[in-house]
Amino acid sequence: MEPTSVMPPAEENRVAPASATEVHQFAYRGDGVEYLGVLLKTILLTLVTFGVYAAWAKVQRRKYVWEHLSCGDEAFGFHGTGREIFIGYLKVAGVYFGMFLVMFAVGQIWPSAAQFAVLLPAIVGATLAPFAMYWARRYLLSRTSWRGVRFGLDGQARSYAWAMLKGGLLTILTLGFYAPYLTHNLRHITWNRTRYGSQSFVYDGTGRELFRIWLPGVLKTVCTLGLYSFSFQAQMLRYYVGHLQLDGARGRSTVDGWALFKIALSSLTVPLTLGLAFPSVFTYALRVVAQGVRFEGSIAFDRIYQVTTRANPAADGLSDALGVSLGI
Amino acid sequence: MRRHQEMPQAAGTYRDGWTAAIHPVQVVLETNALRWAGADGNLLGAWTLSTVTVADEGAGRWRLTSHEAPEASLSVSDALLVDELRQRLPQPKAKPRSPWPRVLLFGAAVLAVLAAAAMALPWVSRAIAHRLPARVETQLALNLDPFFAKRQCSSPQGQDALDELVSRLRAGDSGVRGRPRARVVDWDLVNALTLPGGSIIVTRGLLEQADSPDELAGVLGHELEHVARRHIMTQLVRAALLTGAWTLAVGDISGLLVVDPATMVQIASRKYSRDDEREADEGAVRRLRAAGIDGRGFATFFDRLAQRQDDTPELLSTHPPSELRAQVVAQLFAQRRGPSARDVETPPAPALTPAAWQAVRTMCYRPAAR
Numbered sequence: 001m002e003p004t005s006v007m008p009p010a011e012e013n014r015v016a017p018a019s020a021t022e023v024h025q026f027a028y029r030g031d032g033v034e035y036l037g038v039l040l041k042t043i044l045l046t047l048v049t050f051g052v053y054a055a056w057a058k059v060q061r062r063k064y065v066w067e068h069l070s071c072g073d074e075a076f077g078f079h080g081t082g083r084e085i086f087i088g089y090l091k092v093a094g095v096y097f098g099m100f101l102v103m104f105a106v107g108q109i110w111p112s113a114a115q116f117a118v119l120l121p122a123i124v125g126a127t128l129a130p131f132a133m134y135w136a137r138r139y140l141l142s143r144t145s146w147r148g149v150r151f152g153l154d155g156q157a158r159s160y161a162w163a164m165l166k167g168g169l170l171t172i173l174t175l176g177f178y179a180p181y182l183t184h185n186l187r188h189i190t191w192n193r194t195r196y197g198s199q200s201f202v203y204d205g206t207g208r209e210l211f212r213i214w215l216p217g218v219l220k221t222v223c224t225l226g227l228y229s230f231s232f233q234a235q236m237l238r239y240y241v242g243h244l245q246l247d248g249a250r251g252r253s254t255v256d257g258w259a260l261f262k263i264a265l266s267s268l269t270v271p272l273t274l275g276l277a278f279p280s281v282f283t284y285a286l287r288v289v290a291q292g293v294r295f296e297g298s299i300a301f302d303r304i305y306q307v308t309t310r311a312n313p314a315a316d317g318l319s320d321a322l323g324v325s326l327g328i
Numbered sequence: 329m330r331r332h333q334e335m336p337q338a339a340g341t342y343r344d345g346w347t348a349a350i351h352p353v354q355v356v357l358e359t360n361a362l363r364w365a366g367a368d369g370n371l372l373g374a375w376t377l378s379t380v381t382v383a384d385e386g387a388g389r390w391r392l393t394s395h396e397a398p399e400a401s402l403s404v405s406d407a408l409l410v411d412e413l414r415q416r417l418p419q420p421k422a423k424p425r426s427p428w429p430r431v432l433l434f435g436a437a438v439l440a441v442l443a444a445a446a447m448a449l450p451w452v453s454r455a456i457a458h459r460l461p462a463r464v465e466t467q468l469a470l471n472l473d474p475f476f477a478k479r480q481c482s483s484p485q486g487q488d489a490l491d492e493l494v495s496r497l498r499a500g501d502s503g504v505r506g507r508p509r510a511r512v513v514d515w516d517l518v519n520a521l522t523l524p525g526g527s528i529i530v531t532r533g534l535l536e537q538a539d540s541p542d543e544l545a546g547v548l549g550h551e552l553e554h555v556a557r558r559h560i561m562t563q564l565v566r567a568a569l570l571t572g573a574w575t576l577a578v579g580d581i582s583g584l585l586v587v588d589p590a591t592m593v594q595i596a597s598r599k600y601s602r603d604d605e606r607e608a609d610e611g612a613v614r615r616l617r618a619a620g621i622d623g624r625g626f627a628t629f630f631d632r633l634a635q636r637q638d639d640t641p642e643l644l645s646t647h648p649p650s651e652l653r654a655q656v657v658a659q660l661f662a663q664r665r666g667p668s669a670r671d672v673e674t675p676p677a678p679a680l681t682p683a684a685w686q687a688v689r690t691m692c693y694r695p696a697a698r
Contacts, residue, residue: 040438147349302349
């Protein structure tokens with residue numbers, strides 16, 4: 001497999017000098033079989049409650065994963081509650097029900113418009129999707145803590161949605177070449193507004209640099225009929241993490257293409273086992289990626305303090321309903 | 329009362345929930361409280377023991393939190409102190425040695441629940457279908473109307489004859505909502521469909537295949553039984569329940585709002601279950617007898633269609649062969665040899681007069697009257 005590629009010189013000048021400073025290494029200590037037990041228990045309870053337990057099930061899953069993930073030997077914490085997520089689900093269901101009533105009413109009053117009325121959910125869904133993604137991210141960050149301090153996401157979802165719309169159109173118009181710029185824009189917006197406590201993250205990558213990695217990567221992937229894609233993804237990840245900063249520490253990813261290939265290979269066992277292997281594969285993937293990611297440099301923890309972020313738990317259910325959930 | 333020096337204490341770490349700093353502290357376990365102080369001896373915090381909850385982090389490390397200060401936490405790993413805490417505080421959930429027993433237990437339970445749900449589904453669907461208000465069926469029927477109205481064949485004499493035949497076959501019906509109506513649709517394929525609201529659709533293709541009105545009566549009797557037993561509503565309810573379950577599992581509600589006519593027709597054209605077919609056949613035989621129509625037509629029609637070499641008519645694929653049908657054929661042909669004593673309630677008469685039959689057969693050759 002392709003060995004790790006050499007970083008271009010500009011990259012190296014950017015990296016903060018890692019003196020005998022702190023290294024904040026990620027690690028995942030969950031166990032695949034144990035996680036399978038958690039999933040099965042939550043599925044059982046969800047089934048016998050006809051889906052009501054689903055909100056609490058989410059909290060159980062997240063608690064397990066968050067509490068077994070650590071950075072610098074300190075575990076993360078998840079503070080969401082089943083109750084708030086459940087109420088969020090009800091709100092989303094209420095909105096859908098309201099839309100259904102509108103469609104029904106339109107169908108009764110103007111039968112000829114009825115066939116257009118069925119498009120309403122699709123239109124609303126497509127428009128709301130980027131907002132839902134932003135809000136859901138804010139919710140998740142606001143309920144995540146590390147060393148007792150919570151994360152947060154500031155700003156309006158509006159600019160994110162607008163960037164996605166513009167970027168999406170440009171990507172289509174340029175037959176895909178704009179894609180890395182779109183990725184960059186979205187990343188830039190979200191990470192520069194993401195906070196750990198009172199300390200903001202900084203993402204200092206540029207669209208052009210990303211494009212310079214993306215274009216040859218895509219070409220090589222096509223030429224090798226996909227084999228190069230793992231190395232390509234590793235490079236993209238390395239760039240991504242390497243341009244994230246928190247206070248005086250900078251991220252570094254040493255995850256290589258070979259590791260990603262092994263993860264992809266192991267994920268093939270999931271359909272073969274009718275899904276039962278999923279928790280193990282997930283655990284394996286998270287463990288490998290965590291091992292390869294760390295932040296190097298000093299973080300002045302005693303000057304980072306707690307900031308409350310207002311977030312709407314309904315965003316969680318909304319992103320699920322629209323199919324743009326964060327996946328956990 | 330223990331003296332201060334004898335109170336268990338050990339080193340630990342404290343996260344104050346206000347800054348991200350982690351303070352190394354000396355933790356003292358008192359009778360009713362936990363106190364901890366920083367390196368300089370200053371008291372950094374205290375919690376009443378009754379408010380403290382414990383989480384076992386593994387490797388002998390305990391994390392203590394209190395609802396007095398939800399964001400803060402205290403970590404201790406000293407074995408002796410942990411032992412003391414174990415005696416004073418509610419036990420944290422012990423981590424089982426192996427996760428497998430739990431996996432097997434819950435896995436088996438999930439399978440059991442799914443199996444029970446699968447077995448209960450037909451029963452539940454039927455129960456719901458029978459209790460749905462008539463309004464729902466009528467609304468569904470209204471939604472479907474445009475779909476068929478375009479290709480409907482009609483002629484006053486043909487439709488009248490059809491309606492009369494249907495009411496003859498319905499004579500014994502009780503508690504069937506609304507008025508089942510038979511309509512002919514100008515389709516080539518050989519099929520008969522039941523729709524919610526009691527509509528029976530017969531295709532032109534089927535009319536062309538029928539040799540005698542008795543055969544048509546047989547098919548109509550069969551379909552009327554499907555209507556009376558609400559088989560199609562049961563199918564729709566079952567499809568809705570399954571979609572609902574899938575929606576809950578996946579979390580994506582968009583599928584629930586799909587109640588378009590095309591989907592419904594698709595469901596209506598699905599294969600009936602063996603049980604449904606058996607019931608419909610029993611009903612057909614009963615209705616034909618009560619109406620005094622020769623039952624042979626019913627059995628031989630299906631038989632003859634099955635003999636066709638070219639393609640399998642739709643009718644056969646949606647109405648799989650039932651044992652009862654075969655039995656009826658056997659019985660009837662057996663009786664032809666013996667004396668013709670049969671328990672008919674009314675003297676046999678053909679399903680339709682030749683004129684009426686002609687009217688029905690030619691229904692589609694004229695433009696649909698509006």
